[in-house]
Amino acid sequence: MSPTPSKPDNPFAQMIQSARKIVAFTGAGISTAAGIPDFRGPNGLYATGAYDPDLVFEIGYFRKHPEMFYRFSFDFIALLKTIQPTFTHYFLARLEKEGRLRGIITQNIDALHHRAGSARIIEVHGSFWRAACIECSRFRKEKATLEWWDKAMTESPRAPVVVCPHCSGVVKPDVVFYNEPVKGMELAESWVRDCDLLLVLGSSLTVFPAAFLPQLCRSPILIVNKGEVSFAPDRNHIFIREDLDIFFKNIADYIDSQL
Ligand SMILES: [Zn+2]
Numbered sequence: 001m002s003p004t005p006s007k008p009d010n011p012f013a014q015m016i017q018s019a020r021k022i023v024a025f026t027g028a029g030i031s032t033a034a035g036i037p038d039f040r041g042p043n044g045l046y047a048t049g050a051y052d053p054d055l056v057f058e059i060g061y062f063r064k065h066p067e068m069f070y071r072f073s074f075d076f077i078a079l080l081k082t083i084q085p086t087f088t089h090y091f092l093a094r095l096e097k098e099g100r101l102r103g104i105i106t107q108n109i110d111a112l113h114h115r116a117g118s119a120r121i122i123e124v125h126g127s128f129w130r131a132a133c134i135e136c137s138r139f140r141k142e143k144a145t146l147e148w149w150d151k152a153m154t155e156s157p158r159a160p161v162v163v164c165p166h167c168s169g170v171v172k173p174d175v176v177f178y179n180e181p182v183k184g185m186e187l188a189e190s191w192v193r194d195c196d197l198l199l200v201l202g203s204s205l206t207v208f209p210a211a212f213l214p215q216l217c218r219s220p221i222l223i224v225n226k227g228e229v230s231f232a233p234d235r236n237h238i239f240i241r242e243d244l245d246i247f248f249k250n251i252a253d254y255i256d257s258q259l
Pocket of ligand 1: 133134135136137138139164165166167168169
């Protein structure tokens with residue numbers, strides 16, 4: 001009998017394998033890897049000059065002039081149709097199906113976690129995955145797919161502004177605009193307090209609520225980001241400066257080699 005070749009240890013894979021209540025917090029970095037450039041960056045949607053970055057997510061302006069937001073949405077949905085969830089999105093969905101991951105808290109509005117098959121997602125800034133009429137309570141769209149948005153914006157009598165079939169009021173996606181409260185924080189906080197491993201992925205941890213949530217965690221925190229991350233040094237915090245997909249492909253290879 002020949003000896004089994006020993007595989008190099010992967011301590012991070014072992015952390016994930018032994019955890020049962022992982023919570024993942026994801027920021028813009030996981031979406032830029034999918035091909036969504038930072039809105040404000042040189043290749044971002046704002047660079048076209050077609051919409052004013054200060055007004056596009058301003059709720060008062062939206063109520064009076066929804067056209068600008070919908071011009072942005074039309075371009076954003078067209079962009080989303082060209083991209084797919086990343087390996088990391090799919091890996092998190094796999095961890096949930098295996099009963100290791102309790103849920104995902106994300107700042108992203110692109111619904112890529114939904115598309116990857118994750119079920120328990122808190123979108124603190126909302127997303128395009130739901131929509132509702134801002135005038136009446138009769139119109140609500142759940143699971144608003146890219147195809148639904150495309151059709152709704154193209155075929156609307158006020159195209160690209162989507163209007164309510166009952167009252168002709170403006171339909172607003174469930175995206176958090178400036179000065180609107182973030183969503184699901186109470187639940188997000190309870191998840192983080194109760195998790196046995198917190199993954200912080202693609203976030204620089206500089207703005208609320210990213211900067212705040214990890215402070216509630218009493219378990220190990222694994223932070224993976226390509227760029228700099230701001231956090232107070234703590235023996236429970238491990239920061240890995242690496243590409244997310246490369247990091248999780250290594251983890252997946254290790255886990256699969258154990259099966
Ligand atoms: Zn309505």
